[in-house]
Ligand SMILES: [Fe+2]
């Protein structure tokens with residue numbers, strides 16, 4: 404039987420993310436060979452869908468939706484350097500609201516796009532605030548050993564991807580409590596995870612100056628106020644082309660004083676602490692598409708925002724803890 408492009412697209416649309424492969428086969432009367440043939444047709448027409456094993460049930464997994472307004476000018480890309488990186492932040496491992504399965508989704512997408520560098524803007528773990536007596540109840544991992552060990556054992560491990568990270572305010576509590584640093588454990592055990600600094604780091608990728616920042620303190624009412632202040636205090640030596648900001652668990656991109664600023668969302672659903680403080684919380688990540696000249700000047704910058712919906716999230720971390728496995732691609 405011949406399948407037209409329209410027909411294949413129609414079937415592709417019919418397949419919902421995380422839906423059962425068995426149900427689909429039954430509905431369309433397909434055997435395994437025919438299903439394989441259909442997946443091949445999807446590939447030919449540039450449509451991606453993977454089949455993954457979710458606790459002994461095979462389900463379809465579609466790529467993350469692109470959520471960008473493209474204003475891409477006609478660039479002479481032969482003369483420009485193309486850089487695509489993924490940026491994540493605030494994983495808060497150990498908190499019952501952590502969303503490791505969504506972090507895995509983003510890393511898988513990065514792998515499929517051929518990305519080799521992922522930046523993490525701090526708060527890898529949930530830490531231990533001695534002055535927040537309610538915190539242990541909100542955690543399934545307590546103390547330094549359990550949290551640092553979890554990063555080593557569970558952080559996505561993908562051949563060809565290096566994660567460069569800074570540590571944030573929650574990570575630092577372990578240092579304040581007993582001079583223990585997450586990076587000491589993680590970077591000894593994980594060659595794919597490179598520590599850049601506590602709170603901040605200046606790096607260069609393809610000649611583009613990037614500053615990673617994990618401020619302290621609370622959020623401001625206006626989403627843009629604090630990030631703009633962060634740009635104002637940067638020394639001219641450090642003045643980057645791109646400023647990436649963790650800690651606020653918000654999603655926002657802006658241009659200010661010729662710096663492209665991006666606030667990176669979290670991988671932790673709203674906590675009791677945030678609820679009490681009246682703070683909003685966004686779960687997601689960014690893919691940055693950058694074209695620059697050989698001096699590191701940006702000619703085109705496209706921040707692609709990935710935002711997860713409440714229905715994507717797992718409510719109890721018990722589920723995250725026992726159901727989710729480490730994403731390993733070798
Ligand atoms: Fe955080």
Ligand SMILES: [Fe+2]
Pocket residue numbers: 526571572573617618649650651
């Ligand atoms: Fe923080």
